[in-house]
Amino acid sequence: MLLEVKDLHVSFHTYAGEVKAVRGLSYTLNKGEVLAVVGESGCGKSVSVQTVLRLIPIPPGEIKKGEILLNGRDVLKLSEKEMQKVRGNEVSMIFQDPMTSLNPTMTIGRQIAEVLTRHQGMRRVAAMEKAIEILTLVEVPNARERAHQYPHEFSGGMRQRVMIAMALACSPDLLIADEPSTALDVTIQAQMLDLLKGLQKKLQTSIILITHDLGVVANIAQQVMIMYAGLAVETGDLREVFYDARHPYTWGLMKSMSRLDLNRKRRLTPIEGVPPDLLNPPEGCPFADRCDYAMRVCREEMPELKIVSGNHGCACWLLHEEAPKVSRPELNGG
Amino acid sequence: MVRYIIKRFLISILTVWVVITATFFLMNLMPGKPYTGEKAIPKAIQENLNAKYGLDQPLITRYFIYLKNVSRGDLGMSMTYKNREVSEIIRDNFPVSADLGIRSLIFGVIAGLFLGVISALKHNRGWDSFSMLVAIIGVSLPSFIIGTMLQFGLGLKFSAFIKDLFNTDFQLFPIALWESPWHKILPSFALGLASLALVARLMRTSMLDVLNQDYIRTAKSKGLSYRTVVMRHTIRNAILPVVTILGPLSAAVLTGTFVVENIFAIPGLGKHFVQSVGMYDYTMIMGLTLFYASFLIAVNFLVDILYGIIDPRIRLAKGKI
Ligand SMILES: Nc1ncnc2c1ncn2[C@@H]1O[C@H](COP(=O)(O)OP(=O)(O)OP(=O)(O)O)[C@@H](O)[C@H]1O
Ligand SMILES: [Mg+2]
Numbered sequence: 001m002l003l004e005v006k007d008l009h010v011s012f013h014t015y016a017g018e019v020k021a022v023r024g025l026s027y028t029l030n031k032g033e034v035l036a037v038v039g040e041s042g043c044g045k046s047v048s049v050q051t052v053l054r055l056i057p058i059p060p061g062e063i064k065k066g067e068i069l070l071n072g073r074d075v076l077k078l079s080e081k082e083m084q085k086v087r088g089n090e091v092s093m094i095f096q097d098p099m100t101s102l103n104p105t106m107t108i109g110r111q112i113a114e115v116l117t118r119h120q121g122m123r124r125v126a127a128m129e130k131a132i133e134i135l136t137l138v139e140v141p142n143a144r145e146r147a148h149q150y151p152h153e154f155s156g157g158m159r160q161r162v163m164i165a166m167a168l169a170c171s172p173d174l175l176i177a178d179e180p181s182t183a184l185d186v187t188i189q190a191q192m193l194d195l196l197k198g199l200q201k202k203l204q205t206s207i208i209l210i211t212h213d214l215g216v217v218a219n220i221a222q223q224v225m226i227m228y229a230g231l232a233v234e235t236g237d238l239r240e241v242f243y244d245a246r247h248p249y250t251w252g253l254m255k256s257m258s259r260l261d262l263n264r265k266r267r268l269t270p271i272e273g274v275p276p277d278l279l280n281p282p283e284g285c286p287f288a289d290r291c292d293y294a295m296r297v298c299r300e301e302m303p304e305l306k307i308v309s310g311n312h313g314c315a316c317w318l319l320h321e322e323a324p325k326v327s328r329p330e331l332n333g334g
Numbered sequence: 335m336v337r338y339i340i341k342r343f344l345i346s347i348l349t350v351w352v353v354i355t356a357t358f359f360l361m362n363l364m365p366g367k368p369y370t371g372e373k374a375i376p377k378a379i380q381e382n383l384n385a386k387y388g389l390d391q392p393l394i395t396r397y398f399i400y401l402k403n404v405s406r407g408d409l410g411m412s413m414t415y416k417n418r419e420v421s422e423i424i425r426d427n428f429p430v431s432a433d434l435g436i437r438s439l440i441f442g443v444i445a446g447l448f449l450g451v452i453s454a455l456k457h458n459r460g461w462d463s464f465s466m467l468v469a470i471i472g473v474s475l476p477s478f479i480i481g482t483m484l485q486f487g488l489g490l491k492f493s494a495f496i497k498d499l500f501n502t503d504f505q506l507f508p509i510a511l512w513e514s515p516w517h518k519i520l521p522s523f524a525l526g527l528a529s530l531a532l533v534a535r536l537m538r539t540s541m542l543d544v545l546n547q548d549y550i551r552t553a554k555s556k557g558l559s560y561r562t563v564v565m566r567h568t569i570r571n572a573i574l575p576v577v578t579i580l581g582p583l584s585a586a587v588l589t590g591t592f593v594v595e596n597i598f599a600i601p602g603l604g605k606h607f608v609q610s611v612g613m614y615d616y617t618m619i620m621g622l623t624l625f626y627a628s629f630l631i632a633v634n635f636l637v638d639i640l641y642g643i644i645d646p647r648i649r650l651a652k653g654k655i
Binding site for chain 2: 053055080084085086087088089092093095097100101102103104105106114115118119150152163166
């Protein structure tokens with residue numbers, strides 16, 4: 001087991017009150033596997049993964065509770081110095097917007113070499129050579145020349161390749177990619193994911209991939225976690241979640257995806273309604289207000305994550321033995 | 335980059351010419367003429383003087399003669415100091431002003447950067463409040479008030495106190511004049527405080543802005559130490575706006591020397607500049623204006639090049655012009 005997150009609670013203290021961004025999240029990730037995290041905007045995906053590297057700003061952020069075991073060590077108990085040895089070395093991260101994620105006044109090569117000098121004690125010249133090597137690996141053409149250029153001389157797709165190169169420089173155990181392709185053109189998105197997939201095969205790095213796009217998930221992930229309002233509502237192997245989804249929210253997401261293929265313009269409103277306000281999350285299931293199958297108990301009490309089969313877990317009252325039997329609606333209905 | 339420099343250079347020359355022309359004609363619009371002071375000068379003598387300085391010629395002719403002289407580096411004779419060339423006066427007095435100005439600027443910029451950085455890193459804590467208090471004092475109190483307060487507090491009272499205590503005549507903060515290095519402390523401080531305040535505030539804002547940028551988060555996610563994130567990634571980017579204002583700032587400091595020189599009785603060039611206007615000393619007005627203008631234009635020119643060196647984006651964009 002590479003990563004084991006147990007009952008993680010993260011809040012932000014704002015003027016309006018406490019935003020409970022992550023409210024008891026648990027998941028695991030095995031070595032060499034890809035975990036896709038899917039969910040609507042604002043459901044706490046970025047916050048939950050940034051907590052693994054302790055990158056959320058504290059204050060206003062606060063990690064209220066939980067454990068994050070990385071190779072058996074709880075990263076939440078590490079000192080800042082020890083944490084720095086984890087970042088970029090054992091676990092590294094790629095962010096959503098490659099246009100703003102690189103330092104504009106430093107050459108690409110140096111930004112990559114910096115990780116190597118920091119974690120592997122390399123000399124600058126050697127680190128630069130290695131940086132060029134890695135740039136070649138992520139398919140940046142003319143890497144030797146490009147290494148001496150600045151970020152503004154790179155396109156978005158090329159910058160994201162640089163980010164990937166930087167993240168992989170020290171061969172981390174885990175790569176966290178937070179919507180790595182969302183900010184890019186559709187054509188480049190596909191290239192980027194192919195690249196990630198290829199690298200993952202080659203280097204056997206575990207990946208946590210955050211995405212809005214279930215098509216991407218099917219293509220690359222072995223494990224899936226569906227998040228909603230700071231919680232995991234359904235988790236499991238790709239096949240289990242895709243072919244045997246149990247949560248109405250997952251159904252909704254899938255329905256919106258099949259619609260998306262028909263008509264790209266409708267991707268913005270996949271499920272009717274909006275997620276609950278994390279300032280005052282509801283007592284019961286956060287999805288109840290938008291759920292076609294909501295019962296009274298749904299509004300009163302939060303369902304536990306129940307094992308459906310194997311790795312497959314789902315937090316929904318419909319799985320309770322006393323609940324009415326509801327079957328998944330036809331996918332191509334919508 | 336080379337094309338950019340050449341272009342900037344030509345623009346600078348053009349600017350100098352505009353300054354000369356504007357000053358020349360504006361100056362001649364001033365009511366009054368040279369030698370029309372309190373004492374009436376006999377008409378014959380006045381005509382003689384006019385002829386000597388070429389003032390009997392029509393304005394346009396004088397303008398072209400002046401341009402011709404300036405292009406040969408000849409600023410002419412002063413009309414108030416007999417037999418002294420304007421360039422000679424500049425040569426004698428400017429080094430003192432420059433000394434004062436540069437000291438103040440260096441003090442202001444370095445201390446300002448320091449305060450700005452500290453205050454951004456210790457955001458909303460004691461240090462931050464202290465730095466911003468200094469900055470607000472510096473921005474709101476003009477140099478003549480600060481100068482006078484320093485003279486009174488440190489120059490007078492503190493010296494008297496030291497004298498009582500150690501029974502020595504040595505003055506750590508002399509009240510006026512420009513002799514030993516000790517004499518330079520108070521005026522440089524008085525003149526530099528405004529720049530300090532400006533730089534500190536600008537640097538603080540800029541640091542806070544950069545600290546919120548995505549690439550700082552990237553730098554942290556690489557596992558770099560706090561020190562490296564601040565020194566290598568934050569300050570270098572945050573300093574850019576400060577570099578941009580170095581030009582205007584040197585202008586402000588340089589023109590500010592007049593006031594401080596006056597208070598501390600420093601034999602700089604400022605006195606001459608102010609006097610020349612009251613005395614209708616045409617050649618002196620022209621010469622000093624031209625001198626200051628060229629100096630400031632040169633500073634701005636250097637700052638632009640410096641900026642290009644620090645910020646690769648500018649280098650490329652402007653190189654394409
Ligand atoms: N620095 C912060 N201060 C206050 N609230 C924050 C902060 N960062 C995140 N939040 C809140 O935490 C919640 C979860 O945010 P998060 O960025 O994790 O969402 P997300 O699932 O990544 O969404 P997206 O798909 O848009 O990236 C949001 O309600 C957000 O407002
Ligand atoms: Mg996000």
